[in-house]
Amino acid sequence: MNRWLGKGKWRFQNVQVTESTDRLINPACGWCRIYTFYLENKIDFDELYWSLQDKETLVQAVVVIGAFRSQEIPEEALLQLEQLMQFFREHQKEMILRFTYDNTGQGLLAEPDEIQQIVLHIRQIGRLLRQYADDILLLQGLFIGSWGEMHSSRYLSKEKLRLLAETLRDAAGEQIPIAVRTPLQWRILHKQDMESQGPFCVFNDGMFGSDSDLGTYGIKPRSLAAWEESWSRLDELLFLEEVHQYLPYGGEAVGTAKESELKQAVAEMRQVRLCYLNAVHEKQCLDRWQSMRWEGKGIWKGMNGLDYIGAHLGYRPVIRKVSGKVTQGLHLDIELENTGFAGMLEEAELIITAEAEGRNVRTKLLSLLPKDFMPHVPCHLSCQFAPEKENGEYRIYAQMRRKRDRRCISFANGRQHEKVWIGLFLNL
Numbered sequence: 001m002n003r004w005l006g007k008g009k010w011r012f013q014n015v016q017v018t019e020s021t022d023r024l025i026n027p028a029c030g031w032c033r034i035y036t037f038y039l040e041n042k043i044d045f046d047e048l049y050w051s052l053q054d055k056e057t058l059v060q061a062v063v064v065i066g067a068f069r070s071q072e073i074p075e076e077a078l079l080q081l082e083q084l085m086q087f088f089r090e091h092q093k094e095m096i097l098r099f100t101y102d103n104t105g106q107g108l109l110a111e112p113d114e115i116q117q118i119v120l121h122i123r124q125i126g127r128l129l130r131q132y133a134d135d136i137l138l139l140q141g142l143f144i145g146s147w148g149e150m151h152s153s154r155y156l157s158k159e160k161l162r163l164l165a166e167t168l169r170d171a172a173g174e175q176i177p178i179a180v181r182t183p184l185q186w187r188i189l190h191k192q193d194m195e196s197q198g199p200f201c202v203f204n205d206g207m208f209g210s211d212s213d214l215g216t217y218g219i220k221p222r223s224l225a226a227w228e229e230s231w232s233r234l235d236e237l238l239f240l241e242e243v244h245q246y247l248p249y250g251g252e253a254v255g256t257a258k259e260s261e262l263k264q265a266v267a268e269m270r271q272v273r274l275c276y277l278n279a280v281h282e283k284q285c286l287d288r289w290q291s292m293r294w295e296g297k298g299i300w301k302g303m304n305g306l307d308y309i310g311a312h313l314g315y316r317p318v319i320r321k322v323s324g325k326v327t328q329g330l331h332l333d334i335e336l337e338n339t340g341f342a343g344m345l346e347e348a349e350l351i352i353t354a355e356a357e358g359r360n361v362r363t364k365l366l367s368l369l370p371k372d373f374m375p376h377v378p379c380h381l382s383c384q385f386a387p388e389k390e391n392g393e394y395r396i397y398a399q400m401r402r403k404r405d406r407r408c409i410s411f412a413n414g415r416q417h418e419k420v421w422i423g424l425f426l427n428l
Contacts, residue, residue: 009391009427010326010330010387010425010426010427011326011425011426011427012323012324012325012326012330012332012423012424012425013423013424013425013426014322014323014324014423015322015421015422015423015424017319017320017322017413017414017420017422018413018414019299019318019339019412019413020412020413020414020415020417021299021300021303021311021412022311022412022415022417023055023307023310023311024311024316024410024411024412024417025055025056025057025410026057026314026315026409026410027057027094027402027407027409028057028058028094028137028248028275028314028345028346028402029057029058029248029275029276029313029314029315029340029342030056030057030058030276030310030313030314031053031055031056031058031276031277031278031279031310031313032056032058032059032060032096032250032276032277032278032279033053033056033059033060033278033279033280034060034061034062034278034280034281035048035051035059035060035061035062036062036064036103037061037062037063037064037084038064038067038103039063039064039065039067039068039073039077039080039081040067040068040077042080043080043083043084045083045087048087049087049091052091052093053279056093056279057092057093057094058093058094058095058096058137058276059088059093059094059095059096060095060096060098060140060278061084061088061095061096061097061098062098062100062103062147062148063081063084063097063098063099063100064100064101064102064103065077065099065100065101065121065143066100066101066102066103066110068121069101069110069111069112069113069117070112070113070117072120072121072124073121073124073125078124078125078128081125081128082128082131085128085131085132085135086132088135089132089135092407094135094136094137095132095135095136095137096136096137096138096140096250096276097129097136097138097139097140098139098140098141098148099121099125099139099141099143099148100141100143100144100145100147100148101143101144101148102145102146102147102148103147104146105146105147105152106146107144107145107146107147107151107152107153108146108152108153108154111144111153111154111155115155115160115163115164118143118144118155118164119163119164119167121143122143122164122167122168122171123167123171125171126168126170126171126172126173127171129171129172129173129176130171130172130173133172133173133175133176134175134404134405136176137177137248137276138176138177138178138179138201138203138247138248139168139172139176139177139178139179140179140203141179141180141181141203142155142161142164142165142168142178142180143164143168144156144164145181149181149205150180150181150182150185151181151215158188158228161180161185161188161189162188162189165178165180165189165200169198173198174198174199175198176198176199177199177200177201177247177248178198178199178200178201179200179201179202179203179248180200180201180202180203181202181203181204181205181216182202182215182216182217182230183202183216183217183230183231183236183239183240183243184218184228184229184230184231185202186200186201186202186243187227187228188228192227199247200247201243201244201247201248201249202240202243202244202249203249203250203251204216204249204250204251204252205251205252205254206251206252206254207251207252207253207254207277208253208254208255208257208259208260208265208268208285209254209255209257209259210255210257210259211233211257211258211259212233213233213259214254214255216236217230217231217232217233217236218230218231218232218236219232220232221234221235222235222239237268237271237272238271240271240272241271241272241273244272244273244275244342245273245343245374246343246345246370246371247345248275248276248342248345249272249273249274249275249342250274250275250276250277250313251277251278252277252278252281252282253265253277253278253282253285253286254281254282254285255282255284255285256284256285256288260285260288260289262289262292262294262305263295265289265309266294266305266308266309266312269309269312269341270341270375273341273342273343273375274313274314274341274342275313275314275341275342275345276313276314277309277310277313286306288305289304289305289306289309290304290305290306290307291304291305292304292305293305294308311412312339312340312341313340313341313342314340314341314342315338315340315342315343315344315373315375316338316339316340316412317336317337317338317373317400317409317410317411317412318336318337318338318339318411318412318413319334319335319336319398319411319413319420319422320335320336320337320378321333321334321335322334322335322396322422322423324396324423324425326425327384328384329384329385329386329387330354330384330385330386330387330394330425331382331383331384332352332382332383332384332396332423333380333381333382334350334352334380334381334382334398334422335378335379335380336350336368336373336378336379336380336381337376337377337378337379338373338374338375338376338377338379339375339376339412340375341375342375343370343373343374343375344368344370344373345370346370346402346403346404347367347368347369347370347402347403347404348368348373348400348401348402348403348409349365349366349367349368349400349401349402349403350365350366350368350381350398350399350400351363351364351365351366351398351399351400351401352364352366352383352396352397352398353396353397353399354385354394354395354396354425355394355395355396355397356388356392356393356394356395357392361388361394362385362388362394364383364385366381366383367403368381368400387425387427391427391428392426392427392428393424393425393426393427393428394424394425394426395421395424396421396422396423396424396425397419397420397421397422398411398419398420398422399418399419399420
């Protein structure tokens with residue numbers, strides 16, 4: 001405690017709110033790992049339960065439907081898919097969903113012979129996607145290609161991509177973001193300077209694998225290329241930054257190309273607003289980051305690169321400053337900063353509580369919109385409340401939650417990340 005403010009009898013006393021390097025466990029961002037399910041096989045939910053990671057709020061569920069390439073998906077298989085989605089809902093794991101006919105790198109052989117079979121399957125699954133839309137962070141891919149990664153497929157023409165995307169959007173509804181594999185594929189689905197129906201984004205499973213991220217980018221500068229051509233790495237990164245202002249971007253980091261050097265990799269992660277990353281693949285790249293040390297200034301200096309990256313995936317709320325004054329009530333000003341790579345994807349609420357003698361006597365809810373909580377832009381909020389009695393003391397606490405489901409959002413302050421003591425009003 002370091003200084004007093006006041007007017008009249010009531011006064012405000014600061015407490016130190018120090019920034020923490022702890023890894024936070026917040027919804028809709030962070031590390032994730034792949035869980036693969038062959039829909040024709042019975043899922044062992046007991047085994048699945050024990051494989052869940054307590055410190056990860058995301059799961060990447062790869063659902064292989066190749067057994068049904070020439071038929072409808074049977075009702076018993078759809079029921080099992082519903083049980084799987086319900087399982088993840090009950091355990092508060094948000095899903096990154098990918099449906100694919102192939103999981104061995106044989107996309108051309110595994111896919112249906114006719115595109116209408118894929119359209120049928122998308123429509124069959126669509127009902128469940130709408131039912132569990134609140135539990136799905138995004139859909140990866142359009143059901144096609146080797147590993148569902150939208151390459152090595154007979155359905156990659158502009159017309160077929162547009163048909164599949166329109167079918168999936170109609171089936172899944174407008175809430176769930178749909179991610180395609182490359183920026184070029186995103187542009188194929190969007191006429192220049194025109195908005196699409198529902199959110200579309202990009203996933204990148206070739207991150208840092210080469211100067212083109214294994215074919216994610218091209219070589220032409222944007223100034224010399226058409227809208228429906230691949231652009232240079234520099235121009236595509238700028239494009240991805242624009243697309244993912246309020247949408248999730250992530251995938252897998254692979255290889256040891258020069259692009260994966262820690263400082264350059266982190267700079268690109270910040271630029272493209274990296275929200276999530278595979279925690280297991282590729283081990284060679286992840287181990288390399290773990291062997292490196294972050295050389296920046298401040299509390300992060302000397303931390304291994306993997307932990308630094310993990311701590312900054314998605315958004316990371318930090319309480320920077322708190323001040324109080326007495327003006328026709330008890331007035332509080334709070335400065336927050338998002339130090340993560342990405343912004344928040346949804347509206348949140350800051351909860352300010354005043355406690356006296358161990359009980360909550362005042363509560364204020366302050367709205368926090370995604371546009372107001374972009375990375376490294378100070379966010380200023382204030383509130384005012386009347387004291388309940390003539391004298392005593394109020395301990396002031398800050399909490400944060402996602403508005404739609406009240407899921408807790410932790411602060412990167414101190415040791416108690418879910419509820420942070422930020423000051424004291426007193427009149428003794």
